[in-house]
Amino acid sequence: MKIHISVLILAILLAGCGKEAKQQDVAMADETVVPVKLSRVEAASRSELVRVSGTVASAEEARLSFKIGGIVSKIFVKEGQTVRKGQLLAMLDQTEIDAQVNQAQYSAEKSERDLHRVQxxxxxxxxxxxxVQNATTGYDVAKQNLNIAKFNQSYSRIISPIDGTVTDKLINEGELTGPGNPGIIITSNRKNDWVVRIGVSDKDWAxxxxxxxxTVNLDAYPNEPFTGKVSNFAQAADPVSKLYEIEISIDPAGKRLASGLYAKVGITPSKSSNYWIIPVEALLEGNGKQGFVYVNVENRAKRIPVTxxxxxxxxxxxxxxxDGISEVITAGSAFLTENSKVEVRK
Structure with missing residues (x-):
């Protein structure tokens, strides 16, 4: 009786094993095979473009003001007007200024007479x-006061230091203006003085x-790129934006430019880095600087994280x-998961 029971148990176990093996064979037969294509990974040394936007400006810009305060008597120019170097642009009322010069002149003459009398x-x-020494000192001081009064008188007028265009007029006739307050802004109108001012991060600055x-693209001239080069670096960041200002000198190529034109700039750094180049369809789930690709390992998909x-x-x-990867999966990669079975097709 015990023998019959043992035989029965053995038969049941063998039947179970056979059924499990059959199920595994069916599962393997039903496993989805994803057709894919491969692309070679190419190595290259490239310079990543720095892409920023900015505005066109003149490389030579003058923010002109009076050295002393006073009443604005006359303004001789308007915004947009072309001016020449040495041209009178504006002046203060000279009544008080001339009186100060005359007062200093009289003081100097008196000091000179006093010196001669003491001698x-x-x-x-x-x-x-x-x-005699005191009189000499008094005379020298009076002469210096006269020089100061004449110097202030000369800078009670705004004279253009460059050939250019008046881009902004910040004062009006009859106003009281203080010393050093910007009154008239002039930009050079020479053809080769145009720049684009941009702000870059510290990483790009380095x-x-x-x-x-x-390469500079202006909205004013679509599909007409301008060439340029980095011509000036700021050595400190802007306290508000925390960006470093850089100037890109541009060749106008015969085009008419103006301050304030919006520009998109792409700069090619001279410093290059090593990269692997793959088709864009091979990259999956890109998030900022992170993503992943699939590679074929013995007809199985393997997920590789990349930067x-x-x-x-x-x-x-x-x-x-x-590193060490020669090919990546392109076509069919969107249907893969880790360890998916793949079939490479040409």
Whole structure:
């Protein structure tokens, strides 16, 4: 009886094992095979473009003001007017200023007479050497006061230091203006004085050098790119934006430019980095600088995390993650999961 029971148990176990093996065979037969295509991974040394926007301005800009305060008597120019170097642009009322010059002139003349009188008295032993020295000092001080008054008088007028165009007039006739307050702004109108001023991050600031080439696109001239180069660097960040200002000198190529034109700039740094280049369709779930690709390992999909450098048309430049990888999966990658079975098709 015990023998019959043992035989029965053995038969049941064998039947179960056979059923399980059959189920595994069916599962393997039903596993989905994803057809895919492969693309080669190319290595290259590239310079990542710095893409920013800014405005056109004149490289030579003058923010002119009066050295002293006073009543604005006359303004001789209007906004948009072309001016020449040395041209009188504005002046203060000269009544008080001329009086100060005359007062300093009279004081200097009196000091000179006093000095001559004391010198003659010294010859007659009617004055001491100390009195002569004091009179000499008084005369020298009076002359310096006269020089100051004349200097202030000369800067009670605004004279254009450059050939250019009046871009802004901040004062009006009859107003009281203070010393140093900007009154008239002039930009140079020479053809080769145009620049684009942009703000870049500290990372991009460190990557750029003087002379790096740039491409400038202006909304005013669509589909007509201008060439340029980095011509000036700020050595401190703007306290508000925390960006570093850079100037891009541009070649107007015969076009008429004006201050304030909106510009999009692409700068090619001279410093390059090593990248792996793959088709954009091979990259999945890109999030900022992170993403992943699939590679074929013995007809199984393997997910590889990568660090994205930047996009270049229909290519993606990868900075990290593809060491030792020669091919990545492109077509069919969207249907894959880790360890999916794949079939490579040409």
């Amino acid at each position: 003659n008295m010294l010859k007659d032993t009617a004055a001491t050497l100390e009195q 990557r750029l050098k003087m002379g790096d080439k740039a 994205i450098g930047y996009l270049d048309g229909d290519k993606v430049l990868i900075s990290e993650g593809l």
